[in-house]
Amino acid sequence: MSQIKNIPQRNILRLRNILIWQLAKIFITKSLFKLSYGINMYLTNIDFIKIRELIYSETGIFINDSKFDFLIRRIKSRMKHLEMKTIKDYLRFLSFDSSGKELEDLILLIVNHETYFFREYPQLEFFVEKIIPIIEDEKKNTQALNVLSAGCSTGDEPYTLAIIFKEMLNDYNNWNIRIDAVDISKNAINKAKKGEYNLMSLRDTPYVYRDRYFSKKDDKYFLKDIKNKVNFICSNLYNDDQIINLPYYDIVFLRNVLIYFDYKSGRALLEKLYDKMNHGAFLFLGQAESVARYTNHFNMTRLGNVFTYRK
Numbered sequence: 001m002s003q004i005k006n007i008p009q010r011n012i013l014r015l016r017n018i019l020i021w022q023l024a025k026i027f028i029t030k031s032l033f034k035l036s037y038g039i040n041m042y043l044t045n046i047d048f049i050k051i052r053e054l055i056y057s058e059t060g061i062f063i064n065d066s067k068f069d070f071l072i073r074r075i076k077s078r079m080k081h082l083e084m085k086t087i088k089d090y091l092r093f094l095s096f097d098s099s100g101k102e103l104e105d106l107i108l109l110i111v112n113h114e115t116y117f118f119r120e121y122p123q124l125e126f127f128v129e130k131i132i133p134i135i136e137d138e139k140k141n142t143q144a145l146n147v148l149s150a151g152c153s154t155g156d157e158p159y160t161l162a163i164i165f166k167e168m169l170n171d172y173n174n175w176n177i178r179i180d181a182v183d184i185s186k187n188a189i190n191k192a193k194k195g196e197y198n199l200m201s202l203r204d205t206p207y208v209y210r211d212r213y214f215s216k217k218d219d220k221y222f223l224k225d226i227k228n229k230v231n232f233i234c235s236n237l238y239n240d241d242q243i244i245n246l247p248y249y250d251i252v253f254l255r256n257v258l259i260y261f262d263y264k265s266g267r268a269l270l271e272k273l274y275d276k277m278n279h280g281a282f283l284f285l286g287q288a289e290s291v292a293r294y295t296n297h298f299n300m301t302r303l304g305n306v307f308t309y310r311k
Contacts, residue, residue: 043072043087050091051075058103059184060238060265061110074109078102101186108185111260115156117197118204120255120287124160126306128168131282135250136170138280144176148249150237150273151257152181155192155230156201161253162229163209180246182233189234195223238269248278256286258294267294274298274311283309 048071052063063071075090082102084090094102118124139145145165149158158181165179166172183189202210202221214221235242252273258266274297277283283298285291291298291309298309 043068043075047087047091051094054095055103055107055110056265058100058238059107059236060269061107061260062262062265063110071110074106077109078106104185108187113153113185113188115153116201116203117156117160118206119157119160121204122304123284123287123306124164126303126308127284128164130301130303131251131308132164132168139250143171143174145178145251146247146249146278147177147179147251148246148253148273148276149179149181149230150252150254152183152192152232153185153188154197154201155181155195155232156197157181157253157255158192158230158232159195159223159226162226163213166226166229167209177229178247179230180233180249181230182235182237182246184234184236186234189232192230192232195227197221197223237272238265240272243272243276246276248276249281250278251282251284252277253284255284256289258285258289263294270294270297277311279311281311283311285309 048068051071055061055063075087079085079087079090082090082093084093094106097103135145147158147161149161152158158179162179165175165177169175169177181189181192183192197214198219198221202214210221213224213226215224216222233246235246237243254270254273258269261269270291273283274295283291285307287305290307291300298311301308301310
């Protein structure tokens, strides 16, 4: 009791006001959702943790506490689409959907699938100028190359790689190049297979490549012959039963994927991919990502502000 008495009055008032505001926020949010959509969107901390843990255990994607309202909005969208009235109904449906489609649809709203051709151009320049010559030298006897684009979204990255290899690899026609593009979203994979893009997707694409590899109709750009150089796979790389079916790779692009993972799941994903990489294989991450946070399995190479990692 003496400890409570010693707390400054202004701190007690501040805590009381915060508590009142949080309770009012919950009440107002709940009332507005019910009024607008007829949906009871009251998400308890327990429900939040259950959904977060389900997403985490299946995909490795971690949603921290600050994303509470963010997750509510995504769930609301899915409940409205499914015509469900209570969060309990949705949680039950999400948990027992053996097809995994609802989890996939929810994940589609959580992660950012925005991408474009020749994204992070300086890194690709480094790849062309420094890595491709190494590959040509080390693979000159077999001229076989396996490449993985992980989290490929709508295909902009793997198609970019296909263009780079065709343009920059000496004696290209004699090479056996396999490019696997993997994403957890069937919707993204289906869009990628169409090879149909808008101008925003090509905003960093050199004009010479835009003219050479795309045909334009109205405001759309359609990939030409390079489309058959990429093998698209709908798969969850965090799932041991699915990643085991993939071959071993010489190059892995895992760009802007780890930003959705915490230390534990990010380390697990990198170790799974490490086991699927040939000795001497290269790993590329996004500009804001680093292997050092998760594991010391890889050797790092740096040129200016560009990093790559090697097994």
